[in-house]
Amino acid sequence: MIRDATKAINQPYYRSLTRNIILIIIFVTFTPGALVMGVIWEEYNVAYTEKVFSHLRELVQKHRQNIDSFLQEKLADIQLIVSNLNFEKLRDERRLGILFQSAQALYGQVFVDLGLVDDKGMQAAYVGPFKLEKANYADAKWFREAIASEFYISDVFLGLRGHPHFVVAVRHQWQGRFWILRATINFEAFNTVVTNLRVGKTGIAFLLNRNGEFQTKKPEGVELDEVAYGNFFKNADVMENDISYVESRDHKGEKHIYLGALLNNGNWLLVFRQNYDDALADLIGFQKITVIISLLGGLAIVVMAYFLSRRMVNRIARADREKEMMNQQVIETGKLASIGELAAGIAHEINNPVAIMVEEAGWIQDLLEEEEFGRSENLEEFQRALNQINTQGKRCKEITHKLLSFARKTDSRVQNVEINTLIEDILGLSYQRAKYMNVAIHTHFGEDLPQVKMSPSEMQQVLLNMINNALDVMEKKGGTLDISTALEDDHVTIEIADNGPGIHPDHLPRVFDPFFTTKPVGKGTGLGLSICYGIINKMGGNIDVKSAIDVGTVFKIKIPVPFETGVQ
Amino acid sequence: MAVANVLLVDDEIPFVETMTKRLKKRDLEVMSAHNGPDALKALEDHPGIEVVILDVKMPGMDGIDTLKEIKKSFPLTEVIMLTGHATVESAIDGMKLGAFDYLMKPCDNDQLMEKVKEAAAKKQQHENKIIEARMKEITSRRI
Secondary structure (H helix, E strand, O other): OHHHHHHHOOOHHHHHHHHHHHHHHHHHHHHHHHHHHHHHHHHHHHHHHHHHHHHHHHHHHHHHHHHHHHHHHHHHHHHHHHHHOOHHHHOOHHHHHHHHHHHHHHHHHHEEEEEEEEOOOEEEEEEOOOOOOOOEOOOOHHHHHHHHOOEEEOOOEOOOOOOOEEEEEEEEEEOOEEEEEEEEEOHHHHHHHHHOOOEOOOEEEEEEEOOOOEOOOOOOOOOOOHHHHHHHHHHHHHHOOOOEEEEEEOOOOOEEEEEEEEEOOOOEEEEEEEEHHHHOHHHHHHHHHHHHHHHHHHHHHHHHHHHHHHHHHHHHHHHHHHHHHHHHHHHHHHHHHHHHHHHHHHHHHHHHHHHHHHHHHHHHHHHHOOHHHHOOOOHHHHHHHHHHHHHHHHHHHHHHHHHHHHHOOOOOOOEEEOHHHHHHHHHHHHHHHHHHOOEEEEEEOOOOOOOEEEOHHHHHHHHHHHHHHHHHHOOOOOEEEEEEEEEEOOEEEEEEEEOOOOOOOOOHHHOOOOOOOOOOOOOOOOOHHHHHHHHHHHOOOEEEEEEEOOOEEEEEEEEEOOHHHHOO | OOOEEEEEEOOOHHHHHHHHHHHHHOOEEEEEEOOHHHHHHHHHHOOOOOEEEEEOOOOOOOHHHHHHHHHHHOOOOEEEEEEOHHHHHHHHHHHHOOOOEEEEOOOOHHHHHHHHHHHHHHHHHHHHHHHHHHHHHHHHHHO
C-alpha cells in the first residue's frame, strides 16, 4: 500500500498538491524572514558604516592636530631663538652651534641643521652636517616666500643638498633689515609622524601640497589622479576645518575611501586612504555570516518543506485510497446485500410452485399405482417421466436453497463453524461452473477439525472469492482444483490450489493490494482478494500465496482456533 | 380407521388440494385451511384433529402466530411446520414454541407421512397418559 502511495504521489493531482504545499510553506516562512532580515541588514549597515566613518573622521582630525602641533612646535622653537637673540649674536657660529645642540638634545634628530640668512639670501651662519656656509638662497623659492612673511613652512624640496627636506623659517628685523633663521626638519622624522597612522590592513596617511605633490614618502600603490585631488582640495576648502570625504575606484577597480583634512594653514592636505572593503571588514564579515546563515536556513526550510509536504501528501494519498477502497467495499457489500435479498425473494417464490409441481407429479404417481393403469403399455415410461420430474424438482430445491444460504444478508455475527461443511456448501455453488470449465474439484478434508469461531457468511464470501479466482484462471485450459483442510498447531488451514498458469513473480507481492487486477477492464474490481485479506485479518488469521508460472497457485488461509476447543 | 386426523394449512391452494388428495390416498383423514384463523376455526369445529401441517409463510396471520394460538387453545395437538429455506430460522423458533418438527418445501411425501405418524403417535401417547393419570386419580379418590 505504501508503494502505491508513492506511486500515487506522482499523479498530477498529488504533484500539484505537493508543489502548492511546498510553495506555501516557503512563502510563509520566507516572506517575514526576508523582510525582517532586510530591515535589520539595512539598519545595521547604515549604523555600522556611520560608526566606522565617524571613528575614521575622529582619527584623521586628531592626526591633523598632531601634525599641526608638531609643525607649530618647531616653528615656536625657532621663534623663541629669534626673539631672544638678534642677527649679530646669531652670526656667531659657536653660539648657533650651542643652540643647535641643545635643540637636538631636546628633540632628537628632528632638526637637521640651522642657518641664518640675510635679506640678500646669503647664509650668514650655518650649523649642520652639510657644507652650506656662505650658500646663496637668493633664487630659492622658499627664501622668496619666507622673506615675504613672518613665519614660513616650505613644501618638501630637494634644494642644494639633493635630499628631500623642508624648511621652517622665521623672519626678524635688525637694523632696518630683514633676516631669517631657518631650520631644516628631518624628512624621515616628519614622515614617521605623518605615516604612523595605520588603520586596518590598508589604511595609510600621507600629505599633499596644493600642486598634488607628495609631502611624505609616496606610499606604494597610491596613484594620484590630479583631477580627483583638485576636487579634494576644493571640497576641503569649502569645509574649512572639517574633514572631507571622497570615495573612488583606482585603476584596478578597487574602491577606496579618502578622508582629507587641511593643515599647515591650508597649504597641505592630510589624506587618509583606505580600501573600502578593509574599512568595513567587520561589516563585510558580518554580512558574509548573515548571508551564509540565511542561505543555510533557507536551504533547510526548502528541504524541510519538500519532505514535510511529500509526507503529508503521501498520507493524504493513502487516506484517499483507503477512502476509495472503503467506498468500493460499501458499494460491493451493498450490491451483495441487494442481490441477496433479490435472490432470497426469487428462491422463495420459486419454491412454492416447484413444491406444487412435485406434489402434482406425486399425485399422478399415486394414481398410476391403481389397478386400471397397471395394464397400460406406457406405464414404465410414465413412471420414468414422473420420477424425472421429482428429481428435477429436488434439484431446483437444492439450487434455490444454496442460493438462499449464500445470499442471505451478509451477517458478521460470529458463530462456531464447521469449516468442512462450509466449504462443501460453497463448492455446491461452484460445481456446475467447474464442470463447464472442465475443472475437476478435489477435496481433502482433515478429520476432526475443531469448530472455528467466525462469521459464516464472511467466510463464505472469502472462499467463494478464492474458488472463483481459481476457476477464472483455469477457464481456458481446465485443470484441477484441490481444496484441503488441516489442523496445524493452533490453526485451521485451508489450502486452495489450482494448476492454472500461475501468477507472475512481479505481481505476486501485489495480489492483495486493492484495485490490483490482471483481469481486463470491467471484469474485475481488484477488490476481491483485498476484501478476503481484510476479513481473514479481522479473524486474526492470514493468507499466504505461493505461485509458480505454468505450475499453479496455492492460497493458504490460516485461521486461529479458539483456545478452549483447539487442544482437544 | 384413518391412520391420523390431519389439518393441512397453506395459502397455496393448489398445493393444499394436491396434498390433500395424496394424503387421503395414504389413509389419512385430511382437512384443509388456507390461513391462520380458518385453521383455528377448523380445530375448534373438529376436535378429532391430531396433527396440523402448517406453512410458516402465510399472508396475514403467519405460521408462527397460528402456532402460538394452536398451542394455547389446543396444547395436545401436534404441529409440523413446512418452510421454504429462507424461513428456517422461523421454523426453529416454531420448534422452540412447541412444534413437533419441521420439513422443507418441497417435501418428500414419505418423509411427511413418517412425521405425521410419529406426531399422531405422540399425541395419542400423551392422551393415553392423561387418561391414565385421570384414572389413577379417580381410583385413588375412591380409596
